[in-house]
Amino acid sequence: MGSLDANCIASPRGFSPLDIDDFRQQAHQTVEFICEYYKGIESHPVVPQVEPGYLRRLLPETPSAQPMPFAKVLSEVQATVLPGMTHWTNPNFFAYFPATLSSAALCGDLLASALNPVAFNWLSSPAVTELESLTLDWLAQLIRLPKGFLFSAGGGGVLQATTSEAVLCTLVAARKMVLERAGHDGADKLVVYASDQTHSTFAKACKIAGIAPANIRIIPTAREDLFSLRPDSLRAAMEADAAAGLLPAYVCATVGTTSSTAVDPVAQLAEVAGRFGAWVHVDAAYAGSACVCPEFRHHLDGPHKWLLTGLDCCCLWVRDRARLTTSLSTDPEYLKNRATESGLVVDYKDWQIGTGRRFRALKLFMVMRCYGTANLQSHIRSDVRMARGFEEMVAADTRFEVVVPRRFALVCFRMRPRRAGADGEAEADAANRRLLEEVNNSGGIYATHTVIGGIYVIRFAVGTTLTEERHVKAAWELFRAKADAAWEAAQ
Amino acid sequence: MGSLDANCIASPRGFSPLDIDDFRQQAHQTVEFICEYYKGIESHPVVPQVEPGYLRRLLPETPSAQPMPFAKVLSEVQATVLPGMTHWTNPNFFAYFPATLSSAALCGDLLASALNPVAFNWLSSPAVTELESLTLDWLAQLIRLPKGFLFSAGGGGVLQATTSEAVLCTLVAARKMVLERAGHDGADKLVVYASDQTHSTFAKACKIAGIAPANIRIIPTAREDLFSLRPDSLRAAMEADAAAGLLPAYVCATVGTTSSTAVDPVAQLAEVAGRFGAWVHVDAAYAGSACVCPEFRHHLDGPHKWLLTGLDCCCLWVRDRARLTTSLSTDPEYLKNRATESGLVVDYKDWQIGTGRRFRALKLFMVMRCYGTANLQSHIRSDVRMARGFEEMVAADTRFEVVVPRRFALVCFRMRPRRAGADGEAEADAANRRLLEEVNNSGGIYATHTVIGGIYVIRFAVGTTLTEERHVKAAWELFRAKADAAWEAAQ
Ligand SMILES: Cc1ncc(COP(=O)(O)O)c(C=O)c1O
Ligand SMILES: Cc1ncc(COP(=O)(O)O)c(C=O)c1O
Numbered sequence: 018m019g020s021l022d023a024n025c026i027a028s029p030r031g032f033s034p035l036d037i038d039d040f041r042q043q044a045h046q047t048v049e050f051i052c053e054y055y056k057g058i059e060s061h062p063v064v065p066q067v068e069p070g071y072l073r074r075l076l077p078e079t080p081s082a083q084p085m086p087f088a089k090v091l092s093e094v095q096a097t098v099l100p101g102m103t104h105w106t107n108p109n110f111f112a113y114f115p116a117t118l119s120s121a122a123l124c125g126d127l128l129a130s131a132l133n134p135v136a137f138n139w140l141s142s143p144a145v146t147e148l149e150s151l152t153l154d155w156l157a158q159l160i161r162l163p164k165g166f167l168f169s170a171g172g173g174g175v176l177q178a179t180t181s182e183a184v185l186c187t188l189v190a191a192r193k194m195v196l197e198r199a200g201h202d203g204a205d206k207l208v209v210y211a212s213d214q215t216h217s218t219f220a221k222a223c224k225i226a227g228i229a230p231a232n233i234r235i236i237p238t239a240r241e242d243l244f245s246l247r248p249d250s251l252r253a254a255m256e257a258d259a260a261a262g263l264l265p266a267y268v269c270a271t272v273g274t275t276s277s278t279a280v281d282p283v284a285q286l287a288e289v290a291g292r293f294g295a296w297v298h299v300d301a302a303y304a305g306s307a308c309v310c311p312e313f314r315h316h317l318d319g320p321h322k323w324l325l326t327g328l329d330c331c332c333l334w335v336r337d338r339a340r341l342t343t344s345l346s347t348d349p350e351y352l353k354n355r356a357t358e359s360g361l362v363v364d365y366k367d368w369q370i371g372t373g374r375r376f377r378a379l380k381l382f383m384v385m386r387c388y389g390t391a392n393l394q395s396h397i398r399s400d401v402r403m404a405r406g407f408e409e410m411v412a413a414d415t416r417f418e419v420v421v422p423r424r425f426a427l428v429c430f431r432m433r434p435r436r437a438g439a440d441g442e443a444e445a446d447a448a449n450r451r452l453l454e455e456v457n458n459s460g461g462i463y464a465t466h467t468v469i470g471g472i473y474v475i476r477f478a479v480g481t482t483l484t485e486e487r488h489v490k491a492a493w494e495l496f497r498a499k500a501d502a503a504w505e506a507a508q
Numbered sequence: 509m510g511s512l513d514a515n516c517i518a519s520p521r522g523f524s525p526l527d528i529d530d531f532r533q534q535a536h537q538t539v540e541f542i543c544e545y546y547k548g549i550e551s552h553p554v555v556p557q558v559e560p561g562y563l564r565r566l567l568p569e570t571p572s573a574q575p576m577p578f579a580k581v582l583s584e585v586q587a588t589v590l591p592g593m594t595h596w597t598n599p600n601f602f603a604y605f606p607a608t609l610s611s612a613a614l615c616g617d618l619l620a621s622a623l624n625p626v627a628f629n630w631l632s633s634p635a636v637t638e639l640e641s642l643t644l645d646w647l648a649q650l651i652r653l654p655k656g657f658l659f660s661a662g663g664g665g666v667l668q669a670t671t672s673e674a675v676l677c678t679l680v681a682a683r684k685m686v687l688e689r690a691g692h693d694g695a696d697k698l699v700v701y702a703s704d705q706t707h708s709t710f711a712k713a714c715k716i717a718g719i720a721p722a723n724i725r726i727i728p729t730a731r732e733d734l735f736s737l738r739p740d741s742l743r744a745a746m747e748a749d750a751a752a753g754l755l756p757a758y759v760c761a762t763v764g765t766t767s768s769t770a771v772d773p774v775a776q777l778a779e780v781a782g783r784f785g786a787w788v789h790v791d792a793a794y795a796g797s798a799c800v801c802p803e804f805r806h807h808l809d810g811p812h813k814w815l816l817t818g819l820d821c822c823c824l825w826v827r828d829r830a831r832l833t834t835s836l837s838t839d840p841e842y843l844k845n846r847a848t849e850s851g852l853v854v855d856y857k858d859w860q861i862g863t864g865r866r867f868r869a870l871k872l873f874m875v876m877r878c879y880g881t882a883n884l885q886s887h888i889r890s891d892v893r894m895a896r897g898f899e900e901m902v903a904a905d906t907r908f909e910v911v912v913p914r915r916f917a918l919v920c921f922r923m924r925p926r927r928a929g930a931d932g933e934a935e936a937d938a939a940n941r942r943l944l945e946e947v948n949n950s951g952g953i954y955a956t957h958t959v960i961g962g963i964y965v966i967r968f969a970v971g972t973t974l975t976e977e978r979h980v981k982a983a984w985e986l987f988r989a990k991a992d993a994a995w996e997a998a999q
Contacts (some may be wrong), residue, residue: 031729032883032892034610035597035814035973037546044539047615051622052532065634069852072638080646084880087612093877094619098870101635105625106526113842116864118624121578124538127586130617131542133818134596143556144592147563155571178669178820179862189716204718205696207593217838218863224835227681227695232785238594276841280650298574315761325525328866329669344715346706351604351766351958351967361560363740370716371670373607373707375819379589386584387520389575399522466937467842482526 043087044127050091054099058483062460067101084470101384103463108483111492112465113273114303114427115480119325121387125380126327135373139362142376146363149176149378152385157334159390160308166334167365174334175368177375180302181218182370183333184269185351188226191267191296194342197295199264206442207266208258210234212281214247214274214469218302224462232263233307240470243421244279246270252289265293273304276467277421277429280304290498301507302331307401307422307425310394325384325396328363330377340369400426400480403489407477410493416500432500446473446508452496452503459499462492518854522918527941534578535618541582545590549598549974553951558592561601599974602983603956605766605794605918606971610816612878616871617818626864630853633867637854640869643876647824650881651799657825659854666859667868671793672709673861675760677715677836681826682758682787685834689785690755691769694850699749699755700727703737705960710876718995723754729962734912735770737761743780756784764795767958768912768920771795788927793822798892799918801885804954816875816887816973821868824859833858854876891917891971894980898968901984907991911963916972922963923991935999943987943994950990 033039075097085093086437105116155176157166164171177183188209196203209220209228213235223233234254238244255265268290270281287297291508299310333340346367356362366372385393385504404426411417431449434441453466453475464477475496479489524530566588576584596607617911625633644665648657650994667673679700687694698883702710714724717821725745729735746756759781761772778788792799828833847853856862876884880954893919902908902921911920925932944966945958955968966987971982 032879033884034879034887035546036611037543040611040614041543043543043611043615045536045619046536047618048532049537051535051619052528055526055528055531064631067634069630069634069850070637070638071776072642076642078645080650080876080881082880082882084883085877087615087878090612090874090877093829094870094874095892096637096861099516101633101638102623103625103627103631103633104623106623113626116624116626118622120527120534121525121581122533123531123618123621124534125615126621127535127538127618128542129543130614130940132593132595132597133607134594135604135607135819136594139560142592142594142596143558143560144563144589147561147592151563151567154569161572178866179864181862182750185716185861188816192718203686204720216863217840217843221836221838221861222868225676225717227683228743229695248896248901262720273835275840327621328626328864345712347712349708352708353955357562359560363620370676370712371672373670373819375669379585383581383585385571386576387578388523388525388580389573390571391573392525394577396525404796463840 030459046088046091048142050095055106058104059109061104062103063107063110063463064457064460065101065105066460070499071101072097075270076225090360106481106483107305107463107489108481108485109433109492110481111479111495112463114478115484116328117325117480118327118482119384121383122327122380124323129379129405130375130377134376136376137366137372137374138342138352138354138357138364138395140356143362145376145378146365148314148382149365150174151383153332153334153379155385161307162334163336165336167419171338171362172184172334172336173338174332175365176371176381177331177333178298179223180216180331183331184190184218184298184300186333186341186369187266187298188222188228190344194340195264195266195294195449196294197268201233201361203264205229205232206262206264208232208234208237208263209267209269210242210251210254210265210295211269212236212238212271212274214238214246214276214279215269215271216246216275217418219300224433233436234258238279240421243471244274246281246286248285248289255289255293255295260291263289263458265295268295268297270297270299272299273307275303276469277474278304278427279421288389301387302424305332307343308395309390322348325393328378329375330381338368345369388436400484401483404477404479404487406486407479407489407493410490420469420474428477428479429467429469429474430477431474432504442472448504448507449473449475451507452499455499455503456495458497459495461495464492486488516697518620524644537579537582541586546597546974549595550600552590552593552595552598553682554598554601554954555594555948556592557951559597561587562592571598585643597972597974598954598975599972599979600953600983601727601972602968602970604955605969606975607819608816608971609818610879611975612817612834612874612992613818613871616874620867620870626866627867628857628863628865629631629843629845629848629855631847634853636867636869639873640856641854641885643873644823644825646876647823647872651796653825654827662829663825663827664829664854664957665823666856667872668822668824668860669820671791671822672713674822675709675724675789675791677824677832677860678718678787678789678826679713679719679758681835683717683833684753685784685787685831688756694755696720697753697755699723699725699754700758700760701727701742701745701786702760702763703727703729703735703758705729705735705737705767705770706760707761707766707793710760710791725749729770731912735765735768735960737772737777739773740781742777745787746780746784750784756786758787758789761788761790763790763792764798764916766794767960768965769795769914769918772866772913795916796823800881801888801910814949815877816884818871820866829859836860839867861931874919892976894975895919895968895970896978897977898970898980898984901981905988912958919968919970920958920960921968922965922997924929933963939995940964940966942998943990946990947986948996952986955983
């Protein structure tokens, strides 16, 4: 033991991992490292050219006892980690949905990490809770949620790490709500609904919550409805279940589906669900952010990926917060306190799966404060404008087609089939798959695919924070240039 | 729309929230802000003197359209957020379990935020996945987990945001494992087990997973066993359930309980559980970190709060990773890719609740690399030494007693009853409650309480990163100085 202690960094106070001077120096070094990284961001291939297991060949198999100088660790990160990154901040990244970011969010997040409050309840850090409640009220106003979702009206918002957790928490609350009405032994009678375009996280949340597969209704959508969930399909499914003695409990509607940004008609679906007393959750993980602009607002009658806050900042609002908290609350002796007993405070541990939680509100606050809502709107509009430009270029090339009309900043397109019928479709699928591979293998850009209505489609999602019009134009040139050869090669 | 756009920050490129020069300047400003904060940390009361709703009186009710200069936002945070913080980094914070932190973790986390990879599967950022697998293998070796928990042996580790999620994921995996063996309609026959000292997160995870309250066995512990779960109690409960046709499925053992750092005898409990084919999960949220020191290793035959990484870095290892992934996997078209199909890669979305995930491994990597395991060991030992010092001071004052022997860096103590019997106990409870209130109200330190074995106990948890011996000594002086008056006032 003594001999191990002798390995410590020499310091009058022994090992002091939060020494202010060390931190200052290391943090400034890290900031410069990041600036260099952003400066050279376009020189990295968007998707790395590494094989599974590459990192184990570069780093030791066992942890080392000795400390390593900070600068050397940064160099090691540069040499081993960066070459294996898919660069989500590269302006040529058009895959999935982009993860947006900003200086204000980075600084807010750093500050939150430095404060490091565990903030499970109000008392354990009042400012964390109060800032979260307030910023979510701000955002609710900005996206014009009905007043019932504000704290003053008995609703309220919470920041979750992921959309998946938000779905799971509301599903659990819905189960409690319906079972209280129906009597507690009805758990195996609960039925949940979503469209076939709903993110896979819905099915996962159902699995985690223990909803039997037989009680999960995945309702088909069609191309002629632009892949949105029809209220009459929902009604038919709910009526059949109710007639069979089952309990319709939960509908997961989506505003901006992952495949094609389809928009489910939330108001009409809510009207149907309301007749059966079911909970309606709206997954707007991507498109919710667009609702900061009035012109996109009509899509939403709940944002996380597109508001510049970086990862793990998923906003969830509920109309009746007591429904959520009664289904998730715990009250162990070691957390009992007067503030909680007073009933005057929000204890966010009862709004989420975990106990502890990061101070996520700080970055959202700093984004809203530093930029103002006008800039957030112009940011969304700028992405949409670039996507519209891309859509127009696709439409102008007769070899290509836009498969579903663009609504936000995702363009779903493909090379057209060259003959009608199933064989033509199969050829087109193969050719588009090949085209996407060739474009991605070029290293210059990264886009991904989906299959909707049986059609293989290329998804081109505009919106990393650094993307400019020139990147979008160059990406289109790449698709154009590779189109014919990809078609030939695939046949 | 045009008029709103006119509100943008003037810039040749329009609104550019990730402009490198802006970021450099703002990030350096934030670092200096943090250094000032740490410098003055002891001047803040540990627990803020604010009333519920204080923040709404300081900030506007609606978001503003206009941007605010960065420096002004930082001043606003200083003036409105800091006064409402419970300062978890204050060296006089002895409440709950401390959230430890380090310069390496802060820098690693900043870098992770700047890279902002969504990293749900290998392809979406290979380095994120591989660094996580590797660092968890490192840590598994350091705490000497059995080899079966390493990736090379079919096990593996994952970083989760909270312990609660880790419990929930393993519970879901256990359910699937047992139901596959027993036939799928046995869901309502599954029984889960834990002691009455288990963190409330266990009960919450059961609720979320849909385990019926009637199937949750909370087994009592006793002071004479130091509040650890007895293997014979577990066996009796499992035998009774099995005899009744139920299916023992999951045991949540704890190494280092929240109330008093009790240690359940993991090997013996696992032996009992094994006979019934039940899954054993070990919650070592706090004490797992201590196992980086060989002398604490015997407590564990399975870290998050004590390894300097800051919040949201909970390590979970499993012996058979397929059990976890088959119960949590999803395979939507838009995430299909060759790397996944090859079977050669880890897709961490199938190890957790969410889809997206932060690059948490980077801060753990930087902590392990920058400090080396020798320093991590000396960090743990230093906290334990300070707690031992506190324990000795308590034991030397005849008015006080240590209620359960200290094992790690938490001391559970109280003023002794002044007479035997229930009345004496009730007086002591009231007096200790009063003492804790007075000490906390002084603003100088913050400690919390629990009730174990019916006794009101003050928990004194040593270990914020900045805590030194002098803080511990001063805290003890405060308890001593207030003891007699608190006793009088409470009677
Ligand atoms: C033993 C134990 N388990 C679980 C938890 C809850 O952890 P989390 O906040 O990560 O969910 C705690 C928190 O203090 C704990 O001490
Ligand atoms: C509509 C939608 N819902 C849910 C998710 C999953 O989000 P998370 O990673 O936050 O769980 C996504 C991810 O792209 C999404 O597009």
